Amino acid sequence: MSKPRLWTKDFLIDSMTNLILYLVYYLLIVTIAIYASDNLGASPSEAGLAAGIFILGTLVARVFAGRAIDRVGRKKTLYIGLFFFLITTLLYYGVNNLMLLFIIRFLHGAGFGIAGTATGTIIASIIPNERRGEGTSYYAMSATIASAIGPFLGMFLNSRGSFSLILVIAVILLVVSFITVFFLKVPEAELNEEQLIKLKGFKAENFFEAKAVPISIIGVFIGLTFSGILSFLTSYTREIHLVHAGSFFFIIYAASILVSRPFTGSWFDQKGENFVMYPSFILYSIGLFLLSQAHQGFFLLLAAVVIGLGYGTFLSSAQAIAIKVSPRHRMGLATSTFFIFIDGGVGIGPYLLGFLIPVIGLRGMFTSLAIVVFACGFLYFFLYGRKKQQQEQLAA
Numbered sequence: 001m002s003k004p005r006l007w008t009k010d011f012l013i014d015s016m017t018n019l020i021l022y023l024v025y026y027l028l029i030v031t032i033a034i035y036a037s038d039n040l041g042a043s044p045s046e047a048g049l050a051a052g053i054f055i056l057g058t059l060v061a062r063v064f065a066g067r068a069i070d071r072v073g074r075k076k077t078l079y080i081g082l083f084f085f086l087i088t089t090l091l092y093y094g095v096n097n098l099m100l101l102f103i104i105r106f107l108h109g110a111g112f113g114i115a116g117t118a119t120g121t122i123i124a125s126i127i128p129n130e131r132r133g134e135g136t137s138y139y140a141m142s143a144t145i146a147s148a149i150g151p152f153l154g155m156f157l158n159s160r161g162s163f164s165l166i167l168v169i170a171v172i173l174l175v176v177s178f179i180t181v182f183f184l185k186v187p188e189a190e191l192n193e194e195q196l197i198k199l200k201g202f203k204a205e206n207f208f209e210a211k212a213v214p215i216s217i218i219g220v221f222i223g224l225t226f227s228g229i230l231s232f233l234t235s236y237t238r239e240i241h242l243v244h245a246g247s248f249f250f251i252i253y254a255a256s257i258l259v260s261r262p263f264t265g266s267w268f269d270q271k272g273e274n275f276v277m278y279p280s281f282i283l284y285s286i287g288l289f290l291l292s293q294a295h296q297g298f299f300l301l302l303a304a305v306v307i308g309l310g311y312g313t314f315l316s317s318a319q320a321i322a323i324k325v326s327p328r329h330r331m332g333l334a335t336s337t338f339f340i341f342i343d344g345g346v347g348i349g350p351y352l353l354g355f356l357i358p359v360i361g362l363r364g365m366f367t368s369l370a371i372v373v374f375a376c377g378f379l380y381f382f383l384y385g386r387k388k389q390q391q392e393q394l395a396a
Helices: 009-029 032-040 044-072 074-094 098-126 129-158 163-183 193-198 210-239 249-271 273-293 297-324 328-395
Strands: none
Touching: 009 044, 009 074, 009 098, 009 129, 009 163, 032 044, 032 098, 044 074, 044 098, 044 328, 074 098, 074 163, 098 129, 098 328, 129 163, 129 249, 129 297, 210 273, 210 297, 210 328, 249 273, 249 297, 273 297, 273 328, 297 328
16 A cells, blocks of 8 residues: 655655744854944843743743644735735844844844744645654654755855845745745645634633643753754863864764654554654763763764764654644644743743852763653653554554
């Protein structure tokens, strides 16, 4: 029996749109703090806020986008998000003080949150159920590719004093995406009267999908650990005198994910969630430990490979689980719930870890994060893995 088709026109358009969203995000996230310091006289903490407030805007938008997406329409929500993301990108040209930059960064993050929730929900409705893990893995590669290209291109252009060129590239990419989405055919949710009534009001169930919460709780801790890499890797590589090797870390990390995704996605569908989830925790934990003990460039880049295998597998597989366990008409809420928790962990992580570093140092911090990830394997067992194992045993 042949598998249902995965690589459709709509799958490719939605994945490309997500790639562009993340490219614009990474182009600016790696340069905005420097821009704030050099052009607006921001202190280090103010420059950090200019970068981080984007995530706050994303979080707020995801809460409301997940609730509204199936009422407003998935494609219409994507258009709204893209348009808002484009307009707020153009607003950077008018920035002349820090307060205005903070406001624009928050609004820019909101546009990203709306559009990102829409692309994630649309892809979930396009992917055949029989290829849920594989399809989600391939889709998630769009963000992975952006994480390799975006920071490199952003830092390259910024080193030549071309922040305005970064904005031009961002605007062109978003305009192309806006036009391309016109050709996207989206299966819209058909809500009955009872479901529409339930979506009204400010109840928790209208902002979060309860069935997606268990796997999302684990996502908070995993997001927190990854924020340690994002926020402190540069400082760490300076401290251990491996700056040159560190510059290749995210490229190697992304390559590791790209190579592994086709296999892990298929295993998710064929062998079940537990088959890929438990190794993802172990590999990610080992990768963080290798990072904490690196004294040579080889071991630093080996850590990038192992972290890519572990964290990358968790991210796509956990997203697939959140959607799989939720009702089809609440895919938007399931998608936003998962990413709200992940983004929350990434957002609060640097602040919390900042208190830990003076006490145990950067090596100690990465060792501690390795322990946290390993413990997440047990948390997964109690929140989801045990139940899934019992279901598989009954089915057998």
